[in-house]
Amino acid sequence: MEKEISQAVIRRMPRYYRYLGELLDDGVERISSNDLSARMRVTASQIRQDLNNFGGFGQQGYGYNVKYLYDEIGNILGINQRHNMIVVGAGNLGQALANYVNFEKRGFVIIGLFDVNPNLKKSSVRGIKVRMMNELESFVKEQRVDIAALTMPKEHAKRIANILVDLGIHAIWNFAHLDLELPEHVVVENVHLSESLMQLSYNIANQKKLTDKK
Amino acid sequence: MEKEISQAVIRRMPRYYRYLGELLDDGVERISSNDLSARMRVTASQIRQDLNNFGGFGQQGYGYNVKYLYDEIGNILGINQRHNMIVVGAGNLGQALANYVNFEKRGFVIIGLFDVNPNLKKSSVRGIKVRMMNELESFVKEQRVDIAALTMPKEHAKRIANILVDLGIHAIWNFAHLDLELPEHVVVENVHLSESLMQLSYNIANQKKLTDKK
DNA sequence: TAGATTGTTAATCGATTAACAATC
């Protein structure tokens, strides 16, 4: 039986990936958990523990090979493996996602953009034309869609999420401010901007306490 | 000495707030931790523990008054207290934030929108005109700015964050894909979309394991 | 080989859950 890896660990992996990418760009060939810990401001122990969930990527007395570790983490995260993505809701947020070219570099390719607004009918974003919702079904049936990003108002999100799941999509990147109740096999990742803003707001009001702690 | 409240708790508060808001809209007057736990799919114990970090808002044998608890959590999070916000980077993401009216309902008012792109000089979003970066300094000196949202490419984020902090801003909502190194008194809340997407990607690849667990 | 640094076990810390006495 494979051991279950906690989401706390998974959440840290992209950050490791980012730092390793920077080291790679800087031409650094190898790094010890200790040096990396100093840069990232986490404990060396945590780095070694986290990585060892997935295998032994280092070498005693040497450290970690940056390029190798970078690639391995990329594999773990499923980067470089192509993911076809559609964005449902072509408002500013949906367009922002469609415009963000770095996703594509990592294999997350936006292949469709959908909206209810007929004014957007003839428009397109970075060459991706905006389609109307009634084209959704045939589109999803014709192309493989790995991820659907939901960037429409929350009033529609529940209904549309169900439609998408019925069409066979089982990964949802949810920007709508509600909790989707979907079958177990569907993977959901939430981005709740307003909750993030409220957390910031709390920390502003309690900033003194925060800094006192340190 | 005030007890320190963990970020794990703070992160859950906006979600309670959201559910209580919905109950309020539905005309529900009171709710027990048990009923709320069933709706939110967390333990009743956690709800009671979380709330009791801030005080005793309930009543034995009765539960919690929805309206009262909603307001109290709002106070805790600093909602309804006005926060003036500027958005630096008026691309799609910055415009999306500027267009999102719900922030304003919660007291987060976007009072300025800045960009380097001279093409945006005459444009405005929801009545908020886009200003050029050279107006930033005088603007911040004239108005109280509580929060700066950074929605520019990461290449500029570090420099601009430092400028903002020097101008006296001490809360940053960072959408740029880097870790800002700022003085201790500055509160930073990160929204790293690409990391969120990678976490989703990991969970897609490991979906079977996830559902097996349950 | 000696020194460095990993992989991994053990210890600690913190967060979550369970239990129940207090009390409305």
Place this chain on the structure above:
DNA sequence: TAGATTGTTAATCGATTAACAATC
């Protein structure tokens, strides 16, 4: 009053950190 449900203490669980033997 009896029943319900909180506030809070105690128990458990999981995550982080420390320590060190293994080994390059």
